[in-house]
Amino acid sequence: MARTARQTREERREHALSAARAEFARAGMQGSVDLIADRAGVTSSYLLRLFGTKKTLFLAVVERAFEHTLSEYQQATNGKRGNDALQAIQAMDRWLSRHDRVTGMIQLQAFAACDDDDVRAVVATGYGRLVEFVVSVSDATPAELARFMAYGTQRRALAALQMTSGRGVPKWAQLLNTGATADLSR
Numbered sequence: 001m002a003r004t005a006r007q008t009r010e011e012r013r014e015h016a017l018s019a020a021r022a023e024f025a026r027a028g029m030q031g032s033v034d035l036i037a038d039r040a041g042v043t044s045s046y047l048l049r050l051f052g053t054k055k056t057l058f059l060a061v062v063e064r065a066f067e068h069t070l071s072e073y074q075q076a077t078n079g080k081r082g083n084d085a086l087q088a089i090q091a092m093d094r095w096l097s098r099h100d101r102v103t104g105m106i107q108l109q110a111f112a113a114c115d116d117d118d119v120r121a122v123v124a125t126g127y128g129r130l131v132e133f134v135v136s137v138s139d140a141t142p143a144e145l146a147r148f149m150a151y152g153t154q155r156r157a158l159a160a161l162q163m164t165s166g167r168g169v170p171k172w173a174q175l176l177n178t179g180a181t182a183d184l185s186r
Helices: 009-030 033-040 044-051 054-077 082-099 101-112 117-138 142-160 171-180
Strands: none
Touching (some): 009 044, 009 054, 009 101, 033 044, 033 054, 054 082, 054 117, 101 117, 117 142, 142 171
């Protein structure tokens, strides 16, 4: 009889964070602890022992979503500066919107939950770090920065609607997709 290795507490925590992504992307902070625990292969009570509260788990998932986006932006720039960096970040953001819908939906759910002071603090920190990084590597003007960030939010909204590409995408969404992929370079 083969024995399976027991997971450490940290491994279970990582697995739970991964399981929570889809549920919080779907339902926001109102997501089901029972569904998350089931996906993670643990009991609800153990899941809450790992994180303390559902809100703490939600905050950890939101924080990771913003960290993931920042990491992808950093990798995309890979030493680029100025306009080249802005173009690389923009290309990465377009890719993320099309291929990592869950992260974008978590961020949208987090913005929607900003009536909560703790959520607002995590979102402000994560979003602020994205803005600061874009500015630091691109030297974008305030207008370019605002346009880039607005396009990113629009791309996430279109991805949440499943209207980024393919058959059946209505004309209005096609127009917005085209506008949101416009080159922001100078």
